[in-house]
Amino acid sequence: MKTIQTIAIIGASGNMGAAISKSLAKGNYRLLLCANDLNKVQAVADEIIKTNPAASAEAVDCSVDASWEADIIISAVPYAAEKEVAEKIREVANQKIVISIANPLNETYDGLVIAPDTSAAEELQKLLPNAKVIKAFNTTFAADFATPVIDGKQAGAFIAGNDPEALETVSELVSTAGFNPIVAGKLAVSGTLERMQLLLIQLNMKYDYNWLAGWKILHQ
Numbered sequence: 001m002k003t004i005q006t007i008a009i010i011g012a013s014g015n016m017g018a019a020i021s022k023s024l025a026k027g028n029y030r031l032l033l034c035a036n037d038l039n040k041v042q043a044v045a046d047e048i049i050k051t052n053p054a055a056s057a058e059a060v061d062c063s064v065d066a067s068w069e070a071d072i073i074i075s076a077v078p079y080a081a082e083k084e085v086a087e088k089i090r091e092v093a094n095q096k097i098v099i100s101i102a103n104p105l106n107e108t109y110d111g112l113v114i115a116p117d118t119s120a121a122e123e124l125q126k127l128l129p130n131a132k133v134i135k136a137f138n139t140t141f142a143a144d145f146a147t148p149v150i151d152g153k154q155a156g157a158f159i160a161g162n163d164p165e166a167l168e169t170v171s172e173l174v175s176t177a178g179f180n181p182i183v184a185g186k187l188a189v190s191g192t193l194e195r196m197q198l199l200l201i202q203l204n205m206k207y208d209y210n211w212l213a214g215w216k217i218l219h220q
C-alpha cells in the first residue's frame with residue numbers, strides 16, 4: 001500500500017494556498033496548512049473538513065514544524081515573502097520537494113521584479129540548495145481550481161524541474177488537483193513559464209481574456 005504523503009502548504013489562507021489545499025484534500029494526502037495568521041488557516045481547514053469529513057487537513061502555526069513533518073512543501077506566499085520563508089525552512093527542507101508557484105510580478109503587473117536570466121523558482125533553489133525545487137501551478141489561477149476543465153477536457157498545468165522522480169510526484173499532485181500535468185522541462189524553463197503568465201495577465205487586463213482558454217490554445 002502507498003504511504004500517505006504529508007504536504008505543508010505555506011500561505012494556505014491565501015487565494016492560491018486555499019485553492020490548492022481544497023483541491024488536494026480530494027486526494028490521499030495529509031495536509032498541514034500554515035500562514036502568518038493561524039485563525040485564517042484554521043478557517044480553511046474547517047471548511048475542508050466540513051466539505052469532506054474524510055480529508056486530513058490541520059492548521060499549524062509554524063511553517064518550520066509543518067515543513068519538518070512534510071514530504072512535500074508548497075510555497076504559496078507572495079514572491080517578496082519567499083526569502084523569509086526559505087530562511088526559516090532551509091534546514092528542514094533538505095532533500096524534500098519544494099513547489100514554487102510564484103510569479104514575481106511588480107506592483108503594476110506590467111513587469112517582473114527579477115533579472116531576465118533567472119526566475120522565482122531558480123532563486124528559491126539558490127536559497128534552498130539541498131531541496132528539490134519544482135515549478136508548478138504558476139500558470140493556473142486560484143479561481144481555476146474550482147473547475148479546471150474546458151469543453152470537457154482537463155486544463156493543462158505546466159511543471160518544470162531537474163529531478164525526474166520529483167517531477168513524477170508533482171505530476172501526480174497536479175492531477176489530483178484536477179489539472180493535466182505538462183512537464184515543460186528543467187527548472188531553468190521556469191523563467192519562460194513566469195513570463196508567459198505575465199503576458200496572460202497583461203492580455204487579461206487589456207482584453208478581459210480568459211486564462212484557461214488562453215492555455216487551451218497552447219495545447220490544442
Ligand SMILES: NC(=O)c1ccc[n+]([C@@H]2O[C@H](COP(=O)([O-])OP(=O)(O)OC[C@H]3O[C@@H](n4cnc5c(N)ncnc54)[C@H](OP(=O)(O)O)[C@@H]3O)[C@@H](O)[C@H]2O)c1
Nearest residue numbers: 011013014015016035036037077078079081102103141142
Ligand atoms: N492569485 C493567483 O491566481 C495566482 C496564480 C498563480 C500564482 N500565484 C502566486 O501564488 C502566490 C500567492 O498568491 P496569492 O494570490 O494566493 O496571495 P495572497 O492571497 O496574498 O496569499 C498570500 C498567503 O501567503 C501568506 N504569507 C505572506 N507572507 C508570509 C510569510 N512571511 N510567512 C508565511 N506566510 C506568509 C499569507 O498569510 P497571512 O494572510 O496570514 O499573512 C497568505 O496565506 C504568489 O507567489 C503568486 O505570484 C497566484
